[in-house]
Amino acid sequence: MSDKAASGSQRFSVAEYPTNSALYADSSLTEGVDYARRFRRHPGFDDDLVARHAIPLTTILAPHGGGIEGGTSELCLAIAGYHPADLQPTPADGPFHDYWMFEGLRATGNAELHVTSTGCDDHVARALAAGSLNALGLHGCTTAQAELPDGTQAVLVGGLGTALKELIILRLTETGVRALDADTVPDLNGDEPTNIANRTLLGAGAQLELTTPLRRAMFRINTREDRKNTTLPIFWTFSTAVRLAIADMEATQPIP
Numbered sequence: 001m002s003d004k005a006a007s008g009s010q011r012f013s014v015a016e017y018p019t020n021s022a023l024y025a026d027s028s029l030t031e032g033v034d035y036a037r038r039f040r041r042h043p044g045f046d047d048d049l050v051a052r053h054a055i056p057l058t059t060i061l062a063p064h065g066g067g068i069e070g071g072t073s074e075l076c077l078a079i080a081g082y083h084p085a086d087l088q089p090t091p092a093d094g095p096f097h098d099y100w101m102f103e104g105l106r107a108t109g110n111a112e113l114h115v116t117s118t119g120c121d122d123h124v125a126r127a128l129a130a131g132s133l134n135a136l137g138l139h140g141c142t143t144a145q146a147e148l149p150d151g152t153q154a155v156l157v158g159g160l161g162t163a164l165k166e167l168i169i170l171r172l173t174e175t176g177v178r179a180l181d182a183d184t185v186p187d188l189n190g191d192e193p194t195n196i197a198n199r200t201l202l203g204a205g206a207q208l209e210l211t212t213p214l215r216r217a218m219f220r221i222n223t224r225e226d227r228k229n230t231t232l233p234i235f236w237t238f239s240t241a242v243r244l245a246i247a248d249m250e251a252t253q254p255i256p
Helices: 020-024 072-080 123-130 162-175 212-216 233-251
Strands: 035-040 058-066 098-104 134-141 155-158 179-181 206-211
Touching (some): 035 123, 058 072, 058 123, 058 233, 072 098, 072 134, 072 233, 098 123, 134 212, 134 233, 162 206, 162 233, 206 212
Parallel strands (some): 134 206
Antiparallel strands (some): 155 206
């Protein structure tokens, strides 16, 4: 989950880990054992005096990946253009997007590592978002948090980037995925300007809150170790639809 409510019971309160930097400073935690950070910033070089070369316009973010909000790491990679199993370009000819994720690595108790999206101050995440026209934050929620009946497979689309929101809802709906405007659920609508997905050059981005049943339906074996190797068709249908929506958005934006 993202901004206003944390998922799962927590031994530590949100106040104890108000930011990523506070979590990183906790000497009781070990990076690579309790948590991990992964990112990709695509190289860019333009020394051409005549032509202009495209640069990445969109960053994909999974602030609660790994065992915190299961499935968001894998979606982050796939939407960015990389297969979650081996990081091979998928599809081979792109397009590709910069990405960043924070992942819980524990066998249990990953909810204790949850830092809200408004408290995300990881310097790489901030730099990638701040250098992008668009950012997309990926999150998981329960059906109760989404104010939906038990078992509902759906995604709530929020954020301050109205145009990107509408394009994502349209593309997902075309595939049969239930995509709802998150404005009806204030705790999940991602409308805070300090949400990492909104810290872009334009001050707006999009946020996806996928219900637990939808995320479970994307993997044959729904564990942190096995998800990347057991993706099901709905996973790729979802990722492709979101990638198309991003392409639609970028097509309307001039190269900075």
